[in-house]
Amino acid sequence: MSEWKQAVVIGASGGIGKGIADALEEEGVAVARYARSLTGAGHIDLEDEATIAAAARRIAEGPAPDLVIVATGLLHDGERGPEKAIDQLDPLWLARNFAVNAIGPALVAKHLLPLMPRSGKTIFAALSARVGSISDNRMGGWYGYRASKAALNQLIRTLAIEHKRRNDRSIVVALHPGTVDTALSKPFQGNVRPGGLFTPDRAAVQLLDVLDGLRAPDSGKLFDWEGKEVQP
Numbered sequence: 001m002s003e004w005k006q007a008v009v010i011g012a013s014g015g016i017g018k019g020i021a022d023a024l025e026e027e028g029v030a031v032a033r034y035a036r037s038l039t040g041a042g043h044i045d046l047e048d049e050a051t052i053a054a055a056a057r058r059i060a061e062g063p064a065p066d067l068v069i070v071a072t073g074l075l076h077d078g079e080r081g082p083e084k085a086i087d088q089l090d091p092l093w094l095a096r097n098f099a100v101n102a103i104g105p106a107l108v109a110k111h112l113l114p115l116m117p118r119s120g121k122t123i124f125a126a127l128s129a130r131v132g133s134i135s136d137n138r139m140g141g142w143y144g145y146r147a148s149k150a151a152l153n154q155l156i157r158t159l160a161i162e163h164k165r166r167n168d169r170s171i172v173v174a175l176h177p178g179t180v181d182t183a184l185s186k187p188f189q190g191n192v193r194p195g196g197l198f199t200p201d202r203a204a205v206q207l208l209d210v211l212d213g214l215r216a217p218d219s220g221k222l223f224d225w226e227g228k229e230v231q232p
Contacts, residue, residue, distance in 0.1 A: 003121070003212070004029045007067040008059060010044055010108060013037045015182035016127065017071030019204030029067070032059060046072055046104025047096075056111035064117050067211075070108050070126040074100035075145055075184050082142040089143060097144035102151040109159050109172070121169050123211055124159070128152050128174035128222055135231050153222050153232055160220030171214050174222040176230055177203045198225070 007024050011017035012033035021031045034044040034055055041058055045051045059065060075082060080093055105126040116122045131142060132149025153174050160172035179185050179196055180203040206225045213227060222230040
């Protein structure tokens with residue numbers, strides 16, 4: 001982790017995002033924290049591109065970030081949760097899943113990738129999920145979450161190809177953190193095998209260790225918390 005100098009963490013008020021930001025700061029990395037729940041200069045809403053653009057303008061006034069992590073995600077909200085069957089499909093809920101899980105991170109990339117250094121190792125990472133893997137889908141259900149994370153994985157791959165033309169040592173990746181004890185996973189923790197539920201702090205360190213070991217040929221891929229590639 002010590003190789004990083006300037007980091008941007010989006011979703012820094014959530015469990016994983018806060019854990020990542022705290023761990024980076026403990027290693028002496030300068031961290032700019034952003035989240036929807038933060039007010040003032042730290043506010044960013046992935047469903048509002050104007051807030052992303054405003055954050056990018058503030059970031060551009062300082063040193064170029066060599067690490068950007070989008071630690072956000074939507075699985076449930078109020079009474080809305082992942083669909084168990086086709087009769088639960090709702091266009092507005094599907095659209096919101098895509099807005100937060102796929103479009104939002106892509107817009108962050110749109111505004112922040114151009115601010116990252118044009119040389120040297122840089123990483124842009126977004127939290128994805130194994131359930132976004134089409135080849136790994138054996139149980140069905142969770143239509144919106146699965147599809148939006150699959151879309152994110154494709155967007156990451158496409159961003160990686162384009163950004164490599166700007167910096168051939170750049171890395172753009174998606175990360176599967178495993179099941180973490182956060183509000184996102186809370187309603188579904190009963191199905192987690194013993195030892196399979198991570199604290200946010202542990203998950204953060206595991207993900208940063210994965211990022212630390214990545215190299216340019218890894219760009220465009222999805223890696224789990226153990227550093228193993230997840231097939232699309």
